[in-house]
Amino acid sequence: MAQSIFEKNGGKYIKVGDYYVPDLGQFDEDTEPVDERVIGKYGSLRRTFLEEHRPAIYTKLLYSFELDTHLKDVNEEAQNLIDKLLPQYKKQQGVTEELKAQNQLLWVGKVNNIIAQIEEIIYREIVYV
Incomplete structure (x- = not known):
């Protein structure tokens, strides 16, 4: 499978429910409440x-x-x-x-x-x- 531009620049995807979304830190557990x-x-x-x-x-x-x-x-x-x-x-x-x-x-x-x-x-x- 070909890499996206996001992945070529070091980005990663995470699975949220049924979808893969860019991992921008919005789902980190360690974030401030x-x-x-x-x-x-x-x-x-x-x-x-x-x-x-x-x-x-x-x-x-x-x-x-x-x-x-x-x-x-x-x-x-x-x-x-x-x-x-x-x-x-x-x-x-x-x-x-x-x-x-x-x-x-x-x-x-x-x-x-x-x-x-x-x-x-x-x-x-x-x-x-």
């Missing part, structure tokens, strides 16, 4: 804040390739705070499943109010600092 977290709402808000109000920090994070990780950390921290505070606030304010069954509109209003309170904390403590 990819951070699959999302930047999300709070990370995006943080990025905008840094660009507009903290350009030095934004530039430093961008050029050190740490910006995406920082934004993902911000989003994760905010989500963790929501997960922690939402049940506590619901309990404090008497927002129960029983209330949901009796008066859904009231329940939704109270939950939205609680989420707004938590988001104010997130903005003040995490995003806009």
Whole structure:
């Protein structure tokens, strides 16, 4: 069988499933793990804040390739705070499943109010600092 130009230049093929593909290192087990977290709402808000109000920090994070990780950390921290505070606030304010069954509109209003309170904390403590 004739060699391809890729093979003549020292390239190798590997079998992936039923196909042979050029071995460019994309299937190596030793590669660095990819951070699959999302930047999300709070990370995006943080990025905008840094660009507009903290350009030095934004530039430093961008050029050190740490910006995406920082934004993902911000989003994760905010989500963790929501997960922690939402049940506590619901309990404090008497927002129960029983209330949901009796008066859904009231329940939704109270939950939205609680989420707004938590988001104010997130903005003040995490995003806009």
